[in-house]
Amino acid sequence: MGRNMANNTRRIYQLDQNLTPEQRIVTFAKCSRSAEPFDKIAKELTDEKAAKFNQRYVVAFGHLSVAEHAAFNIAMEDVSILATKIIEDNRLGSFTERSTRYQVYDKNSYYKPDSIMNSKYADVYGKAGNYLFEIYEKLYPIVCEDMKKNYPKTNDNIKTYDTMIKGKTCDVVRYILPVATLTSLGMTLNARNLIYAINKMITSPLGEMQDIGNDLKKIAEKSIPTIANMIKPIKYLAETLPELQKTVSRISFNQTDIKQEPVTLVDYDVNADDKLVTALIYRFLSQSYESIKNKVSKMSQIQKEDIIDQALKNRSAMDQPLRELEHIYYTFDILMDYGAFRDIQRHRMCSQTNQLVTCDHGYEIPDKIRELGVEKKYISAMDTSREAYEKIKKDFPQEAQYIVAFAYKKRTLFTWNLRELHHFISLRSRPAGHVSYRLIANQVYDELAKVHPLLAKYINVVKIK
Structure with a gap:
């Protein structure tokens, strides 16, 4: 038959x-x-x-x-970049955001929180936001002209050339943009995750997030009216986070002992080689994990390397590694400028714990800014951002985040499995990427290679010379 x-x-x-x-x-x-x-x-x-x-x-x-x-394709326009990062923290969704690397942003196109604009800090916030965009607009043509000199026109398509020059220019001046900058975001979520996302938003301490959550609620009430009955603030989050914060505030920490290393590997699977070999063998047998693990521990190093090599040597650039690599984990404490965070945060198939956006860790200065002799203007923008932030955070610690410039560094704790690190490092180390996150990807690779050189050698990384 x-x-x-x-x-x-x-x-x-x-x-x-x-x-x-x-x-x-x-x-x-x-x-x-x-x-x-x-x-x-x-x-x-x-x-x-x-x-x-x-x-x-x-x-x-x-x-x-x-x-x-049930899936939803939702378009969001004129939401702050700070808001998009909170929205994208919903890992089971798809997001596409307006780029700061390939688009020029208009003056004064930034979010103004009602809580600040109705307070004594309205003038401080407005002047700082306007000044950041003023410096952004002043430095753009200076950087753009320099890029044209360094990358003269050839016989290539004019449109392609102009796009390339714009991208290289934006890569430099985007450091000046405030986190409040308005952007656009395309979001695809299923109904279950949409409800959960809305519930988190309307529980947020930020007014903008509550407003976005209520706008999304209207969409849900129209499209899934019965299930939309499940939309309500999450009491657990509303009570737990403030209580935890109060407890932490009573604990004394040495604020002068703040590490400044961009990438620190803080935890990992010590016996990752054996663990991976055990997982790779497991699918082909019927024995328990423990019995296989005991056998693997008695294997020679050559035998183990041979099994790992067979599992990874035939991968093409487009192939995902075998899922057995997901059993191996690494936790990194990463300190990066907000622009780099904006791209790295998109790798949501991991666990992330974010600290607030602050001016506590200083800021990055692009080499091109120093090279062109416009460092003074750039620093004045950073100083304006920090001074406004320090004043506003006394009464509005959450809303003060909006006025922080992209150049300022923030901390995030990432726990990745080895399979996801293959994707992250290979994608974010590519030459077409922004140097800020390429450096992070390179350093993540270096830290992994120090503890597990055998596993690291199969990761496709483009090293920065």
């Missing part, structure tokens, strides 16, 4: 795109209890029947996994 004849009952098809999001949720949810074909289930649904089902099983019983079958 031919292959097709043996499987002639198989049906693979796309659901009717005219179904509402709630109907799609119910269509797939019912298959766990009904043997009817999906299209028949869908045909029998009405808005009323879908709402009744979702109220009973999704809302009342909390069977939220089925809500993942």
